[in-house]
Amino acid sequence: MGRQDIDALMIDGRNAANLRGDPITGERYTSPEFMKREWDHMWTRIWHxxxxxxxxxxxxxxxxxxxxxxxxxxxxxxxxxxxxxxxxxxxxxxxxxxxxxxxxxxxxxxxxxxxxxxxxxxxxxxxxxxxxxxxxxxxxxxxxxxxxxxxxxxxxMDDEAPELLDFLSPMPELYKNYPMDTGVRVFWMKIDLETNWKFATDNFSESYHTRTAHPQVPPWIDQDVDTARHEMWPGGHGRTVQPMRPSLSDRLPEGVQHPFDMILQAWDIDPESYPDFETKAMQGWLDLKAAKKRLWQERGYVHYENMDDEEITDSPHTVMFPNVTISFLPDNVILFRTEPHPTDPNKCTFDLWCMAFPVAGQTMVESIMAGPQPLHEAEFQHRAFDNGRGVPEIKDQIVYQDMMLAEGQQRGMHSRGYDDAYLSGQETRVRFFHEVLNDYLEGRR
Missing domain, CATH: 2.102.10.10 (Rieske [2Fe-2S] iron-sulphur domain)
Incomplete structure (x- = not known):
């Protein structure tokens, strides 16, 4: 499948008119009967x-x-x-x-x-x-x-399931430039959460929550509503592609060192050379692309060899139906996966695998979701989240902030006050995920 074919199949992930409008009801998260239907009609038919x-x-x-x-x-x-x-x-x-x-x-x-x-x-x-x-x-x-x-x-588990590359399509083609098999898993943790597994897929299918839940993100990933591309494909997969540059809508207080300045300086770009913040954000982002293309080889960033301008400076956050999310960053690949509890729809496990591409001379890497880590394969850890107390290693990281919301979201799904999601355009992929799930449960896939 070429890029032209991929673009032809892509569905606008911000246009709710592309959806049926299936309601996202609370029982989908709380009902043992619904959980059983997921096992019978979806989990036994997908790739794990x-x-x-x-x-x-x-x-x-x-x-x-x-x-x-x-x-x-x-x-x-x-x-x-x-x-x-x-x-x-x-x-x-x-x-x-x-x-x-x-x-x-x-x-x-x-x-x-x-x-x-x-x-x-x-x-x-x-x-x-x-x-x-x-x-x-x-x-x-x-x-x-x-x-x-x-x-x-x-x-x-399904002898009749599509071939893996067909099931994942078009993701293997979209990410063919990333040498993913060379990534070193520098952080490896399974976390028990008091929530339904779908919390994570919902959460990672939109970035509308970022300004509230992750205030540290807009200074280095542009979260402005009209900046990102929202893409989805018939198989149920989707992604949000955002530039790794400061949001023009969010400004840090005067005197606070800007994280984008440090990124520019790391590639020999003087952040003081720009006349104003807007120019630094927009032109600095373009200058960063040029600097990385010019310097990658001498600095040992061999994984940049086949990556394009977008891939070396941006953040395509990708959900692969039904429960795997991979955040593709220039120097990191982060995998998130939730899996249901065997019997309780109010519980799940959350896998966090942080993988870094080796760079010559580096012995430590900055993992976006787990902080600085030694560049070697990590030991497996299994923890209970326990309202954050069980995972002090990732306290205040982005994914920790997501998990802090999980139990409250699950409890809200039990309420009579909730009957369906009231979604913005940029949350269209949330309902799309549930409609694809419904297709499995109703035998349409």
Missing amino acids: IAGRTAELEEAGDYVVHDFMNESVFCVKQEDGSIKAFYNSCRHRGMRLVWDASSQDSFQCPYHGWIWGKDGVLEKAQDPEDFPQGNPCGKLKLKELRCATWGGFVWYT
């Missing part, structure tokens, strides 16, 4: 991320992905391919593995059956004692379709 390809370097390396009451593990094969299997012994259903690791075979802890990396049963106790015949070499773990994109390992 199991982990990073960087976790699967050698044959036998595997990652485990637990989703609601299901569990899948993906394991690297001798030929370099990756296979995905349900995490359940075919003998009597015992779970085989719990955490990512590496091994040549998988032994059931209950009766000792041994399964190979390829999922085929290698050994069973008393193999001749089966009326069906010796199962060794014949019986195989139930396999799922598995594919990779963006440095991520994906799988689907």
